[in-house]
Amino acid sequence: MGWSQEPPPEPVVRASLPGLASEQFPTLLAAVEAADLMEVLKAGGFTIFAPSDEAFHKLDPSRVREWLDPENKRDLKALVAYHIVAGELTASRILKALSRGKGTTRFTTVQGEELIATLEGSDIYLTDCSGNRARIVCADNINTRLVFHEIDTVVLPRPL
Numbered sequence: 001m002g003w004s005q006e007p008p009p010e011p012v013v014r015a016s017l018p019g020l021a022s023e024q025f026p027t028l029l030a031a032v033e034a035a036d037l038m039e040v041l042k043a044g045g046f047t048i049f050a051p052s053d054e055a056f057h058k059l060d061p062s063r064v065r066e067w068l069d070p071e072n073k074r075d076l077k078a079l080v081a082y083h084i085v086a087g088e089l090t091a092s093r094i095l096k097a098l099s100r101g102k103g104t105t106r107f108t109t110v111q112g113e114e115l116i117a118t119l120e121g122s123d124i125y126l127t128d129c130s131g132n133r134a135r136i137v138c139a140d141n142i143n144t145r146l147v148f149h150e151i152d153t154v155v156l157p158r159p160l
């Protein structure tokens with residue numbers, strides 16, 4: 001897979017999740033929809049560490065196009081599910097877990113692997129299984145039964 005200078009195509013979003021602005025998260029929403037996870041998430045009871053479009057633009061554009069290809073639905077579903085944790089984890093709950101863990105805690109994602117959360121100064125970082133780090137840049141976007149925390153980097157499960 002070579003690096004391409006052309007940006008990924010603009011995702012087409014036909015559905016949305018309450019509380020997650022389609023203009024700020026079109027790639028994530030397109031991925032949720034393409035992975036057939038929209039209805040599951042609409043039921044609520046989840047926390048989504050939501051990469052903004054800027055986070056997706058840090059990746060190789062051809063990789064994003066690959067994930068959105070219907071033939072790669074299994075990988076896409078794993079990627080999206082790696083950003084979701086069961087339960088409503090507000091920032092205060094995350095901070096309490098970090099306090100109990102002396103600055104570190106782990107969250108098992110819906111995909112099955114863990115994200116490690118650490119507190120550095122006043123920032124919360126998530127580290128994936130490969131050591132990639134994402135900072136929570138906007139916490140506690142809460143709607144009826146979903147909690148969203150915007151992150152600045154896409155975290156990746158194995159073996160994506």
